[in-house]
Amino acid sequence: MIDTFSRHRPLALLAGVVLAQVLLLAFQIKRENNVRLVRYWAVEILTPLERAGTWMFSSVGGVWRGYFALRDTRAENERLRSEVEKLRLRNNELESQTAESQRLSALLSFHDTHPEASMLAAQVIGASADPTSHTLFINRGERDRLRRNMGVITPDGVVGKIVEVFPSTAQVLLINDKDSGVGALFAASRTHGVVKGSGDPEPHMDYVVNEEKLQGGEAIVTSGEDRIFPKDLLIGTVDNTAPGYPFQSIRVKPAARLDRLEDVIVLLSQQDLLPKKTEEAAAPVPGIVTPPIAPKPAALPAQASPAAAASKAPVGQSPAPHN
Amino acid sequence: MAYMLNVGAHSEPNIEVHKYYGGTILGTCLLALVFQAFLHKYGRWAELIDLPLLVTIYFGVSRRNPVTGLFLGGTIGILQDALSHDNPIGMYGIAKTIVGYLASSIGARIDTEHPLSRFGLVFLFFHFHQAILVLTQRVLLNHPAPFFTLQLLLDSVVTAAFGVVLFALLDRLRKRS
Secondary structure: OHHHHHHOHHHHHHHHHHHHHHHHHHHHOEOHHHOEHHHHHHHHHHHHHHHHHHHHHHHHHHHHHHOHHHOOHHHHHHHHHHHHHHHHHHHHHHHHHHHHHHHHHHHHHHHHHOOOOOEEEEEEEEEOOOOOOOEEEEOOOHHHOOOOOOEEEOOOOEEEEEEEEOOOOEEEEEOOOOOOEEEEEEOOOOOEEEEEOOOOOOOEEEOOEOOOOOOOOOEEEEOOOOOOOOOOEEEEEEEEEEOOOOEOEEEEEEOOOOOOOOEEEEEOOOOOOOHHHHHHHOOOOOOOOOOOEOOOOOOOOOOOOOHHHHHHOOOOOOOOOOO | OHHHHHOOOOOOOOOOOOOEOOOHHHHHHHHHHHHHHHHHHHOHHHHHOOHHHHHHHHHHHHHOOHHHHHHHHHHHHHHHHHHOOOOOOOHHHHHHHHHHHHHHHHHOOOOOOOHHHHHHHHHHHHHHHHHHHHHHHHHHHOOOOOOOOHHHHHHHHHHHHHHHHHHHHHHOOEOOO
């Protein structure tokens, strides 16, 4: 090394002297913006080094954080995943409890609204295996004093009636079943008819003459003449109408969600429910309104009642049409 | 300085190294610088000759020691920069350092006593010196100076011719062995 330097000493000296003078020049010369050349060079030389250093530290840090520092991440990930699953289950449970609480609250509210009526809350535990049959099974039966032809409702509206009673369960025939018939009338005009099921999701209202002017959304309530449901319980609303022979064809949109029933109320008697109480107690339960009892108009038009025939007919039979 | 000028004097023992009386080199270099500055007052013709460059080449070739040559050239160049009013110090310094080094190296290898070889040597070194100067200006000063013009050619011929005469005069200052 020393020999090599001694051999090339003149050349090394030349390089040193020239470099020293270049630096001397760089100290004197100013570039744009009055920046000395030596500073310009220093920045130009050092900036890439700094950039490289930053990149290197960043890369090393990234590798450290991305790989080495993640040694326990798999285990932690598994633990968190398990915790998320537990929390998800817990959340579903709570949501279910909340929904149930709301439903029960609505039932309770309805019961409180009508203390004069004898009623019993029940839970839907099953449905019919026959797709053309619209029936349900509830968790109340003979032991709970349930009998055939008792009305089943929800705070939203009429659901159906009990057709079979077993020791601890009962079968409910929904109003949209083809064998079902409920004495009904229009809340506004008090025109009578019968709401009958046809096997479709939406029942029909029969025995309404073509001259009767109806509007979509018009409320249909129980007439009480079938001796099953008290008077003025909301059944549904008029969905659409079409002229027919000899009566109009009226599709009814049920007020109760017949496809999503979970909790219902069984009316143990046919005692009339007072609309006055409904108005008072409808407010306290948030989110659960829709009193099923439609207010009575001041004047009741005198009209023939085809639903009376429905009330006299056995359960599951529809009265003969009036011509 | 005297030490530096003698450094390497024993590195090439087989080559004849010309020696001068004490203070000759120093005095000649100073005179060359003074004359260069002084003659500028008398018009454009004085710029045709680069006296400091001629002195650098002459003593570089005579001493035949690269270390001596580069230090001598560097010192003359820096002084020449110092005497100019607008050159940053180091422009001529770099050029003459390299010229001094090369002149010393070449002087040890070829005949530099014949007038024709001296003419050629000065001519070539003039353009080499100019090339380094232009390169430095372009790189450091961002000044696009030309590498070659007819004026430079004329300057180089005049300087080379004057160098032949000057070198013959300077030969008289050598110590007789």
